Amino acid sequence: ELKVEQNPLFLSMQEGKNYTIYCNYSTTSDRLYWYRQDPGKSLESLFVLLSNGAVKQEGRLMASLDTKARLSTLHITAAVHDLSATYFCAVVRQGGSEKLVFGKGTKLTVNP
Amino acid sequence: KAGVTQTPRYLIKTRGQQVTLSCSPISGHRSVSWYQQTPGQGLQFLFEYFSETQRNKGNFPGRFSGRQFSNSRSEMNVSTLELGDSALYLCASSLAAGSGYEQYFGPGTRLTVT
Numbered sequence: 001e002l003k004v005e006q007n008p009l010f011l012s013m014q015e016g017k018n019y020t021i022y023c024n025y026s027t028t029s030d031r032l033y034w035y036r037q038d039p040g041k042s043l044e045s046l047f048v049l050l051s052n053g054a055v056k057q058e059g060r061l062m063a064s065l066d067t068k069a070r071l072s073t074l075h076i077t078a079a080v081h082d083l084s085a086t087y088f089c090a091v092v093r094q095g096g097s098e099k100l101v102f103g104k105g106t107k108l109t110v111n112p
Numbered sequence: 113k114a115g116v117t118q119t120p121r122y123l124i125k126t127r128g129q130q131v132t133l134s135c136s137p138i139s140g141h142r143s144v145s146w147y148q149q150t151p152g153q154g155l156q157f158l159f160e161y162f163s164e165t166q167r168n169k170g171n172f173p174g175r176f177s178g179r180q181f182s183n184s185r186s187e188m189n190v191s192t193l194e195l196g197d198s199a200l201y202l203c204a205s206s207l208a209a210g211s212g213y214e215q216y217f218g219p220g221t222r223l224t225v226t
Contacts, residue, residue, distance in 0.1 A: 042202060043217040099168055100215065102155040
């Protein structure tokens with residue numbers, strides 16, 4: 001059974017600081033997604049990572065994938081208040097359906 | 113291009129009732145998946161449909177069912193509602209079935225069971 005673990009689950013940081021969210025998964029996967037969710041809202045797709053060593057960046061967020069370690073990271077650079085949200089990683093099981101298995105999410109709060 | 117739409121957006125029901133939620137995928141998308149989000153269990157896969165056929169089902173009781181129509185619109189039904197069914201139900205569509213197709217999420221239906 002594919003399991004996805006995120007840590008930390010809660011992250012409070014000051015504006016201007018850097019931090020990394022980690023996503024570990026238990027079995028081989030086709031692809032990994034990072035989503036953002038604001039309170040009461042749906043999921044907004046941030047990144048799709050398809051292969052080992054993949055790195056994608058958008059603004060202050062950068063995601064990477066190490067398929068050998070079954071680890072993805074979401075790095076936040078010089079955080080700003082607008083980044084406050086819950087971030088989820090989700091993994092698609094290799095050879096399976098497109099069913100997504102989600103981590104429990106990391107609730108990020110960026111304080112002024 | 114319009115995104116995934118879900119109706120209704122909010123719903124309040126009483127224990128024991130049943131409810132039907134609707135999802136219209138992005139035009140041209142033929143695969144629809146449903147997910148339940150609760151504070152305790154997080155995001156969990158319910159089922160997915162492609163070409164009017166259920167391809168996969170998550171670990172939910174038989175009270176949860178769904179279907180897909182020939183125009184790819186999908187409905188999910190929950191019978192004999194329980195308090196624990198209170199959740200945000202998210203629908204996602206993709207071009208086709210298979211892990212190679214990204215899913216796009218709708219705004220969700222917030223169901224409250226009292």
